[in-house]
Amino acid sequence: MAEHVKHLAPQGVAPGNGYSHVVLGTGTFVAISGQIPVDEDGQLVGPGDAEAQAKQVFENLNRCLAAAGATFSDVVKLTFYVTDVAHLPAVRIARDAYIDVEHPPASSAVQVAALFRPDLLLEVEAFAVVNG
Template sequence: MLSHLNPDGVAPGNGYSHVVSGPGRWVAIAGQVALDAEGTFVGVGDPAAQAQQVFANLEKCLRAAGATFADVVKLNFYVTDIAILPHVRTARDAHIDTANPPASTAVQVVALFSPDALLEIEAYAVVAD
């Protein structure tokens, strides 16, 4: 069972928990971008479509490790423009328990590995043994 904490004296998070912990097996998911199964970019120039594809990829990776979004303790968002965060949050909220969200970090970067990539998201999960 994961524990979601927002300690006294720390400003409330907008859609994330400050601390998430729990016993179990650690799962690290490499940063996912909006590539489909054939390696083709989905939603070139469309942050909403890219965010949806990234979360679909994360879901497949989690499932391969025997995990679900309920097991995710941390999400790291890397975006080429912070203005696309609302699209990322919409896709995120379709997959996570918004009452007990994972810890999160959002960073604007100059570029990702391809000019077609608008965002990359990595995930960490703890799966009960």
């Protein structure tokens, strides 16, 4: 866990399952645009396969964070946009390969009618705070 990021469990609020209700950070704010499951050439990875798409999305997030000098331990908020909540278990598996599951970021998950391309099953955006 990054020392400049603090996870809080507010009294009177049921514990989150796989997310923190409150995450504080001190440093430089980093916003990562919603990442979609395309490779470095812009080709879709895993057509119709939520697990393959989620893995690619988190690899793209990892690369974007690295470009900002950040890691997943610096992430304070994730937002998941899925075309079907049935994809969330696959998203969680991919997420858990990258985050500290003992100190997860704050998160929101939203089912949407569609994303900007009909072959996309999910999109994930991240907010991070980098020390310094």
